[in-house]
Amino acid sequence: MVDQPIDMSPNRPYLLRALHEWIVDNGMTPHILVNAEVENIQVPVSAIRNGKVVLNVDPAAVQNLDIGNDYLTCSARFNGTAQSLFVPVFAILAIYARENGQGMMFADEATARSGADEPEADTKTASSAKDRSHLQVIK
Helix, strand or coil, rough: CCCCCCCCCCCCHHHHHHHHHHHHHHCCCCCEEEEECCCCEECCHCCCCCEEEEEEEECCCCEEEEEEECEEEEEECCCCCCEEEEEEEEHHEEEEEEECCCCEECCCHHHHHHCCCECCCCHHCCCCHHHHHHCCCCC
16 A cells, blocks of 8 residues: 555644744744735735835734734734735744744745745754844744
8 A cells, every 4th residue: 555645734824823822922022024025915015125024913013813824814003004914824934032033934935835834944044144043943
């Protein structure tokens, strides 16, 4: 008998929900790093830097946060104006605590769309120290 791989749903939304809860339970502020260049994303254009945006998803900073299996949605204020955010889960590149950088990075959008949805193994080899130097791998 030949073992055939069993298709499973992506683990990214489950990890995002768990890490968000873990960060909040430890009294820290969860932030997500998002690839802002994917289709159908709704984030403030003014917050985008180098094709990415960092969003504070702390319960005190957003309303109606829903980290679903396909999309993250919530309402947040930017420059005093309430805006609805809509982020495909595959566009989320990392979730981390602002205070100490602990969290998890994920494969980039192109890799995630090809089926490899596993966290990156080592954040110390980041291509841009400015973008990722504060993140740490959790084992």
